[in-house]
Amino acid sequence: MPSVFEVCVLLDRHFPPETAEDWDSVGLICGDPSATVKRILFALDPTIEVIHEAIDVQADLVITHHPLFLTGVHGVARNTLGGRVVHEAISHGIALFNVHTNADHANPGVSDALAAALGLVECAPMQPADTPFTGAGRIGRLPKTQTLAQFAQHVADSLLKTAGGIRVAGDPNKKIDMVAVCGGSGDFLLPIAASLADVYVTSDLKHHRALDHPRDQCALIDAPHVATEWPWVPVAAALVQSELGTAVSTLVSTVRTDPWTGHHVSTSE
Numbered sequence: 001m002p003s004v005f006e007v008c009v010l011l012d013r014h015f016p017p018e019t020a021e022d023w024d025s026v027g028l029i030c031g032d033p034s035a036t037v038k039r040i041l042f043a044l045d046p047t048i049e050v051i052h053e054a055i056d057v058q059a060d061l062v063i064t065h066h067p068l069f070l071t072g073v074h075g076v077a078r079n080t081l082g083g084r085v086v087h088e089a090i091s092h093g094i095a096l097f098n099v100h101t102n103a104d105h106a107n108p109g110v111s112d113a114l115a116a117a118l119g120l121v122e123c124a125p126m127q128p129a130d131t132p133f134t135g136a137g138r139i140g141r142l143p144k145t146q147t148l149a150q151f152a153q154h155v156a157d158s159l160l161k162t163a164g165g166i167r168v169a170g171d172p173n174k175k176i177d178m179v180a181v182c183g184g185s186g187d188f189l190l191p192i193a194a195s196l197a198d199v200y201v202t203s204d205l206k207h208h209r210a211l212d213h214p215r216d217q218c219a220l221i222d223a224p225h226v227a228t229e230w231p232w233v234p235v236a237a238a239l240v241q242s243e244l245g246t247a248v249s250t251l252v253s254t255v256r257t258d259p260w261t262g263h264h265v266s267t268s269e
């Protein structure tokens with residue numbers, strides 16, 4: 001059975017930490033590198049609910065996309081959100097590791113998984129990096145032309161079911177062939193999407209950025225953050241499982257960490 005350190009090395013090979021953004025936090029958050037790993041739980045967010053799930057399924061390593069601490073902290077007292085996660089994990093012998101923007105830039109990465117979930121073909125990075133076939137966002141083609149309305153329903157049906165669903169900006173009859181995607185907050189790729197794609201699927205789009213975007217040229221689909229990144233979680237689990245074989249078992253979290261739980265449309269005029 002591999003050690004925590006050996007699994008970290010494997011993850012660093014597929015998701016090199018040096019490809020993470022400067023502002024990011026990636027790597028081993030807590031845990032003993034020399035401890036043995038038998039079961040790995042993959043999740044999007046290192047919430048206390050995910051740690052409790054790891055305890056229930058007897059996982060000794062939790063791998064998440066989002067970091068626990070994005071900015072420096074003075075302490076990890078148990079009566080803080082992050083501190084409670086650290087205490088629960090350590091007291092149950094659970095190591096915690098995350099791959100964030102290094103997974104966004106990798107291939108297969110977060111946006112590859114999103115593109116695959118939407119059935120895109122002939123995909124390439126929207127913003128290529130120095131390393132061949134890595135970089136931010138993906139642009140791909142639909143196998144068959146759809147209207148924006150048809151494609152939007154396809155997106156809603158293909159992604160994780162959320163209370164918020166998806167939001168669409170553009171003419172519902174617009175013909176869609178080329179699709180740009182970016183898992184997570186993708187507003188930084190709006191100008192590239194405008195020049196390459198018929199529609200851009202991402203999340204966390206702000207009012208002014210969407211308003212200033214040429215939506216007749218490139219429509220927008222704003223999906224919940226978790227929905228655009230979730231397709232990567234089982235892909236990462238399968239990747240690690242295929243590398244480690246039967247020495248470990250990998251599990252995908254069943255905890256839904258989308259903070260939004262309701263959606264209402266006004267009934268008044």
Ligand SMILES: [Zn+2]
Binds near residue numbers: 066183184225229
């Ligand atoms: Zn994210």
